[in-house]
Amino acid sequence: MRALARAGVREHRGGFVGMFVAVLCAAMLVTGLGVLIESGIRGGVAPQRYAGADVVVGAPQRLAVPEDIDQALPERATLPADVVGELAALPGVGRAVADTTVPLSWAGRPVQAHGWSAGAITPYEIRQGRAPASADEVVVDDRQPARIGDRIPLAHGGTGAEYTVVGVASARDGDTPDRAAHVFVTDSRAAELSPRPGRVDAIAIDASDGTSVRVLVDEIHRAAPELEVRTGAARGDVEFLDSGAARGELVMIGTSFAGTAVLIAMFVVATTLSLTIAGRRREFALLRGIGATSRQIHRLVGHEVLLVGTVAAVVGTVPGYLLAGLLRSGFAAVGMLPTDFALAYSPLPAVVAVVLSVLTARVAAAVAARRPARIDPVDALREASATPATFGRGRLITGLVLGALGLGTSMTPVVVHGAAGVAGAASSAVLLMIAVGLLGPRLVAGAVSLVGGPLRRSGRPALVLAAANAGCNARRLASAIIPLALAIGLGCVQVFAQTTVAAEANHQTREGVTADFVVTARGSGLSSDVGAAVAAMPGVSAANPVARSQALIPHGAGEESVIERYALQGVDPGATADTLDLTLVDGSLGGLAVSDTVALSTDAAQTIGARVGDAVDLHLGDGTPVAATVVATYGRGLGFGDVTMANEVVRAHTSSGLDDSILVRTEPGRQGEVGQALTAAGFVAVDHAALAAAGEQERDAQSWISLIALAVILGYLAVAVVNTPVMSTVERGREFTLLRLVGSSRRQVRAMMRAESVIVVAIAAVVGTLVALPPLVGVSIGISGQPIPAISPAVYGGIVGATVVLGALAIAIPTRIAVRRS
Numbered sequence: 114m115r116a117l118a119r120a121g122v123r124e125h126r127g128g129f130v131g132m133f134v135a136v137l138c139a140a141m142l143v144t145g146l147g148v149l150i151e152s153g154i155r156g157g158v159a160p161q162r163y164a165g166a167d168v169v170v171g172a173p174q175r176l177a178v179p180e181d182i183d184q185a186l187p188e189r190a191t192l193p194a195d196v197v198g199e200l201a202a203l204p205g206v207g208r209a210v211a212d213t214t215v216p217l218s219w220a221g222r223p224v225q226a227h228g229w230s231a232g233a234i235t236p237y238e239i240r241q242g243r244a245p246a247s248a249d250e251v252v253v254d255d256r257q258p259a260r261i262g263d264r265i266p267l268a269h270g271g272t273g274a275e276y277t278v279v280g281v282a283s284a285r286d287g288d289t290p291d292r293a294a295h296v297f298v299t300d301s302r303a304a305e306l307s308p309r310p311g312r313v314d315a316i317a318i319d320a321s322d323g324t325s326v327r328v329l330v331d332e333i334h335r336a337a338p339e340l341e342v343r344t345g346a347a348r349g350d351v352e353f354l355d356s357g358a359a360r361g362e363l364v365m366i367g368t369s370f371a372g373t374a375v376l377i378a379m380f381v382v383a384t385t386l387s388l389t390i391a392g393r394r395r396e397f398a399l400l401r402g403i404g405a406t407s408r409q410i411h412r413l414v415g416h417e418v419l420l421v422g423t424v425a426a427v428v429g430t431v432p433g434y435l436l437a438g439l440l441r442s443g444f445a446a447v448g449m450l451p452t453d454f455a456l457a458y459s460p461l462p463a464v465v466a467v468v469l470s471v472l473t474a475r476v477a478a479a480v481a482a483r484r485p486a487r488i489d490p491v492d493a494l495r496e497a498s499a500t501p502a503t504f505g506r507g508r509l510i511t512g513l514v515l516g517a518l519g520l521g522t523s524m525t526p527v528v529v530h531g532a533a534g535v536a537g538a539a540s541s542a543v544l545l546m547i548a549v550g551l552l553g554p555r556l557v558a559g560a561v562s563l564v565g566g567p568l569r570r571s572g573r574p575a576l577v578l579a580a581a582n583a584g585c586n587a588r589r590l591a592s593a594i595i596p597l598a599l600a601i602g603l604g605c606v607q608v609f610a611q612t613t614v615a616a617e618a619n620h621q622t623r624e625g626v627t628a629d630f631v632v633t634a635r636g637s638g639l640s641s642d643v644g645a646a647v648a649a650m651p652g653v654s655a656a657n658p659v660a661r662s663q664a665l666i667p668h669g670a671g672e673e674s675v676i677e678r679y680a681l682q683g684v685d686p687g688a689t690a691d692t693l694d695l696t697l698v699d700g701s702l703g704g705l706a707v708s709d710t711v712a713l714s715t716d717a718a719q720t721i722g723a724r725v726g727d728a729v730d731l732h733l734g735d736g737t738p739v740a741a742t743v744v745a746t747y748g749r750g751l752g753f754g755d756v757t758m759a760n761e762v763v764r765a766h767t768s769s770g771l772d773d774s775i776l777v778r779t780e781p782g783r784q785g786e787v788g789q790a791l792t793a794a795g796f797v798a799v800d801h802a803a804l805a806a807a808g809e810q811e812r813d814a815q816s817w818i819s820l821i822a823l824a825v826i827l828g829y830l831a832v833a834v835v836n837t838p839v840m841s842t843v844e845r846g847r848e849f850t851l852l853r854l855v856g857s858s859r860r861q862v863r864a865m866m867r868a869e870s871v872i873v874v875a876i877a878a879v880v881g882t883l884v885a886l887p888p889l890v891g892v893s894i895g896i897s898g899q900p901i902p903a904i905s906p907a908v909y910g911g912i913v914g915a916t917v918v919l920g921a922l923a924i925a926i927p928t929r930i931a932v933r934r935s
Contacts, residue, residue, distance in 0.1 A: 118416035129421050131385045132474070136422045137429035139378035140470040142825065144433020145440060146371045147462025152437075153364030155457035158356040160348035161290035165236045166210075166317035167326050170200065170333065171341045171351040175361075176665055176736055178676055182365060185358040187663040188734030189768040191312040196337070200316060203336055205329045207321035210234050211313040215306045216769045217296070218268045218636025224294040226251075226267070228303035234317040235284050237297070242280035245299045252280035252297040254289050267296070269306050270640025270771045271796065292353070292453065308770020315351050346455075354768070359450045366444075370825075375469060380550065380599075383477035384592060390414065390481050397485035414482040415475060422474035429470065430463035436825070437462075443821040512551030519544030523887035526895030530719045538891025542606040545884045546599050553591035560876045561587060568868070575861055578852075579868035590869075594877045597920045601881025604912040609885070609904050610892045614751065616903035617896045621752025628657065628692040628776035629784050630798045632791055638771025641764070647775050648688075650790055652783035655691035657684055657776040660764040662734035664756040668721040679717055680754035681734065683763025683772075692776035695757070696748035700725040704744030705759045711741035712757040714750025718743070731756070733766040751896070849932055859932045870924040874917040881913070 122129050163169045172190035175183040194211065201209035210233055215226040229244050229252060237254070242261045245252055251267070253259045263278045282297065283289045304310065320329045326344055333342050343351050350357045390397070397410060437456060444450040522544060525537030549556065561583045568580035583590055632647060633639070639658065648656035660683035667676045684693065686705040695702070695712075704710050711729060713721075723729050727743050741758070764772060777798070779787045791798035852862050893902040 118413055118420055122417055122420055129389065129417070132382065132389060132418070133421050133425045135378075135381045135385045136425035136470050136474050139374070139382065139473060140426040140429030140466045141433040141436055142374045142378070143371065143466035143469050144430045144462045145436035145825070146367045146374060147465050148434060148437035148456055148458060149363045149440060150367035150371070151459060151462055152441075152454075152456040153360045153362070153367060156360060156363070156455055157346055158349040158353050158451050158453050159346055159455065160352050161292055162212075162235045162295070163315070163317055163348045163352045165284075165286070166234050166348065167320045167344065168318040168329055168333065169343050169348040169351045170196075170316040170318060170337075171314070171343070173339070173341050173736065174350070174354065174357050176676065176732055179674065181675070182361060184665055184676055184678065185361045186354075186665075186732075186734060186736045187358070188766060189314055189354060190735045191309055191314055192316065192340070194311050194313050196340075197313065197316055200318060200333065200337070203332050205321055205324035205332050206318055207324070208233075208319045210317045212315050212317060213303060213307050213313050215269065215303055215308070216637050216771070217306075218634065219294070219296075220266060221635035222294065223636045224267070224296055226296050226298055226303060226306065228300035229297045230300050231303075231317075232282060232297050235290065237282040238285045239280045240283050242278070245279055245297060245302075248299060248302045248305075249274070249276050250279045250299070251276040252282050253278055254295050255281050255283040256289055256291060257294060257296070268634070268637065270638060271634035271643040272640060273795065308768070309765075353451065355451050356454065359454055362449060375473060378470065379473050379477055381596075382474050383480055384596065386414075386418065386474075386477050386481040387592065390485060393485075401485070410485055411479065411482050414478050414485075418474050418478035419471065422471050423467070426467040426470035426474075430466050433463065433466060434458065440821065440825070447821070508551050509555065512548045512555075515544050516548035516552065519548055520887055523891035524894075526891050530716065530895070533720060535892055535895035538888055538895055539606070539610055540888075541891060542602065542884070542888040545887065546602060549598060549602075549880060549884055550595055553595040554588045556880060557591040557594055557876060558587035560879070561590070561872065564872060564875075574857075575864035576868050578865045579872065582865070583869060583872055590873065593873050593920070593924070594880065597874065597877035597916055598881035598884065600916050601878060601913055602884035604916075605882070605885035605904075605909065606888050608908060608912070609889050609902050612905065612908075613889065613893050613903040614896055618751040620897075621749040625694045625696070625749045625752050626692070626776065627694050627778070628655075629779045630777040630788060630791065630800070632775040632777055633773070633797045633799075634795075635797060638769050638773055639775060640771055641761070644772060644775055647777060647791070647796075650787060652780050652787040652790070653777055654780045655688045655776075655778040657688035657692040657778075658760050658764075658772040659684055659774050659776060660760055660767060660771075661754070661773045662763055662767050664734070665732040666717070666721055666756070667730060667732075677717070677720060679756045681756040681758065681763060682754040683758050683760040685760050688776075688778075691778045693753065694749075695753055698746045698748055700743070700745030702745050702747075702757070705757065707744070708759075708762075709739060709741050710744045710758070711739075712745040712747060713743055714755040715746050715748055716750050717755035718746050733763070735766045735768075737766050849928075853932075862932050863928060866924060866928040870921045873924065874920050877920065878913050878917060881916070 160166075160169070170192075172192050174186050174190055176186060177183050197209055197211045200206060210231060212227060212231040212234060217224050217226045232252070239252065240255060242252070251265070253265075259265055259278045259281075261278055261281065264275050265278060266273050267276050268274070276296075276298070280297075298306075318329065318333070320326055330342050330344060333340065341351065350360075400410065400413075437458075441450060441454065441456055445452045445454065519541045522541035523538050525541075526534035528534075529537065561580075565580040565583060568576040571577070634643070641658070644656060644658040647653065662681045662683070664679050664681040665676050666679060667674060669675055684702075684705070686703050689695075689702050698715055700712070702712055705712060711731065713723060713729070718724065721729065723743050725743050725746060729741050729743055731739055731741060733739060739762075745757075747757070760772065764770060777787065777791070788798050849862055852865075853859070889902040889904070890900045894900055
């Protein structure tokens with residue numbers, strides 16, 4: 114059987130090339146995603162300032178989620194300052210140094226300030242000058258444009274002060290940390306500016322002489338098991354918050370897209386194999402005619418697929434590692450990954466990719482070989498000269514059921530509100546795509562019957578032949594149309610679902626801000642003192658400081674328990690009515706003045722099952738648990754955040770301890786005066802339309818992540834888009850030869866194929882659009898209450914145009930080659 118399989122591969126090299134490419138690309142895609150998943154476990158950012166410490170200790174930066182991926186905290190979780198002394202007293206500890214970062218701005222440029230004692234962690238050494246001794250003295254690192262004796266402006270929270278440069282420092286060993294600009298002040302000044310007095314960000318520990326790092330780590334774990342203890346490259350997770358968060362994102366991205374990739378791989382390989390097997394109808398008919406059993410046909414096809422698929426999968430793992438590097442660069446460019454995040458490479462992703470790709474190809478082969486293997490030998494010989502016209506009843510019923518389920522699921526937001534309804538509508542796209550794949554020949558036959566009549570009545574030979582071919586070979590035509598339609602449908606759903614969400618969020622923000630100005634500071638946030646000063650300015654009737662963060666809210670019970678991550682805003686309850694219109698639904702935002710209270714958007718309240726008066730357990734950005742009472746629900750959650758609390762509560766649990774902006778309402782007729790006063794004070798005062806929607810940065814990053822991953826998957830789907838028309842066209846060499854023998858010119862044959870390609874791409878564009886519309890309408894209803902999604906005609910035209918051009922070229926080029934040979 115193996116010898117026969119090798120002979121079959123040699124004889125049908127053209128057909129197996131398509132399968133080879135499909136499996137190779139599948140292995141490449143799975144390898145790349147596997148590297149991302151592994152990097153989410155073992156990758157990270159190398160430490161810089163903490164590189165000189167043996168061990169770095171910090172508070173847990175993740176919220177544990179039973180039986181799921183732990184959630185990274187968006188803000189820095191800190192430690193009580195007393196912990197420093199407790200750890201310093203442990204056996205084997207040579208030195209314990211606390212570190213706290215204070216965000217400052219230098220001429221509008223963000224810098225990080227530390228107490229000079231923390232300079233020993235790296236360690237930093239004074240190259241010129243001396244250490245700071247008074248509150249207005251500073252040491253800069255050697256990368257900064259300052260010299261001894263310079264007076265430099267450093268602002269904290271919008272309040273500036275002049276500092277004298279008394280020293281220039283650099284790292285003793287290696288390069289000076291360059292991920293951020295660093296300055297050092299006295300320890301007392303750093304404590305005065307610290308956003309969280311009495312707490313520290315991290316503790317760097319060196320082992321005493323004769324104590325190994327492993328023994329030291331064990332000692333710390335025994336004394337304080339609740340702390341995060343990191344050594345080696347993992348020290349970067351404590352130094353850089355974005356490192357740990359990025360790992361969690363990589364795991365989620367890799368696992369979510371891996372499933373989609375495997376499904377698409379099975380579809381592409383099955384489609385390619387079906388075309389290969391369809392082109393060998395005569396061969397299989399002859400084998401069945403001389404007594405070959407169904408099992409033998411299955412074994413033959415299986416051996417051929419394993420022979421080609423194994424080689425393709427192994428070869429595909431090599432570019433898979435390159436793909437992982439390209440994905441990392443793309444994710445870093447859009448801000449999802451730190452630019453210095455290092456991927457973890459090992460043979461494991463390649464092994465998994467080979468196994469999955471070969472297994473997928475073998476399953477696809479079993480499906481594709483069912484008909485030639487089970488058909489009666491006499492019927493096989495009869496069908497050897499014509500495309501089978503039958504359509505399985507089971508396939509028809511399954512397709513209709515999935516199509517009905519997809520249409521019903523797309524309307525989930527009509528009866529189920531909140532995130533669950535939107536997710537249900539978005540997921541309907543998968544059901545509709547599978548239904549279209551199953552019903553493809555029937556759908557194509559119906560579409561051809563509509564356009565075939567006018568083509569036959571045109572009187573032009575090329576159009577008449579194209580209509581006749583399309584009508585008699587709907588199955589073959591469907592194999593070229595369905596990949597094109599699915600590419601259009603998948604692209605439209607992924608892109609326009611995101612644009613619909615973004616458009617509604619921006620609309621809510623524009624309509625909800627009633628303030629005249631949005632005030633920010635250059636290079637940093639705004640302190641509470643600045644908020645009070647702005648409120649006291651002449652002509653200001655209301656000033657509402659806004660702090661942005663995220664809240665994590667667990668809900669459900671047992672195995673159904675999940676943690677939802679929501680955009681959180683902190684506002685002044687007394688000034689909110691004059692500066693914001695959140696579209697209050699129930700309760701009163703004034704209730705936020707009472708401690709341990711929260712207001713929720715209607716979507717968030719629906720998702721977690723809370724009403725006004727209910728108690729909600731949530732975690733603030735730094736992981737602090739809060740049992741809050743719901744005092745209000747409102748409608749504009751996308752624009753302003755699904756969770757709203759008092760400003761001082763939110764601000765106290767952010768990494769910077771500062772407000773993001775201040776919403777300012779002026780007295781009638783004094784808007785220009787107030788604007789000039791704010792600008793003169795050094796603030797950035799812009800019109801309220803410039804306020805970014807809550808979570809916009811995260812949504813933008815997520816949109817780019819989805820688009821990058823979508824581009825990779827669509828690139829793989831393009832293999833099917835090209836493979837199927839090419840193989841369908843190449844299979845028709847006998848037909849082209851017959852047409853030439855009966856007197857058709859090459860020009861007429863090419864004209865016939867151009868007409869067929871127009872039929873193919875037109876039907877594909879219509880079917881792909883119809884597949885995308887129900888999910889998009891459902892998402893729009895769930896997001897805005899309106900059935901009209903935000904669709905950019907230019908982007909839609911680009912998606913359809915690119916797919917159509919690719920499909921047309923995949924038909925035109927093989928046609929020209931085949932006709933030239935006929």
